[in-house]
Amino acid sequence: MSVSYYEKVAERMGPTTSNFFRLFMVPGMFHCGGGVGVSSFDAVTPLITWVEKGVAPDQIIGARVVDGKTVRTRPLCPYPQTAKYKGMGSIDDARNFVCRQP
Numbered sequence: 001m002s003v004s005y006y007e008k009v010a011e012r013m014g015p016t017t018s019n020f021f022r023l024f025m026v027p028g029m030f031h032c033g034g035g036v037g038v039s040s041f042d043a044v045t046p047l048i049t050w051v052e053k054g055v056a057p058d059q060i061i062g063a064r065v066v067d068g069k070t071v072r073t074r075p076l077c078p079y080p081q082t083a084k085y086k087g088m089g090s091i092d093d094a095r096n097f098v099c100r101q102p
Contacts, residue, residue, distance in 0.1 A: 006079055023079040024060055038062030038074050061094050075099055 002023060010017040028037020039062070046057035059075040072092040075083045077099035089096035
């Protein structure tokens, strides 16, 4: 439903929608936690930075934490972009991914 809502807003508001509204999906998190993907991330700090400094987030770094240790990080990208592996480096490190249009 989140994607549908975002697309309806974008359709109504036009190409400037991302200037005031961004949707960040969390692949593999399942419904509100758990799952095989990342499920730990700070969405508040990027939002505060956007509101107070006018700098919109291009990505939010998410982490998968197992037994208190971070075992994977990934960039969470503004919809409809997705994280794409650059082809080099660990697949468990967000630095080796880039947000791109599908």
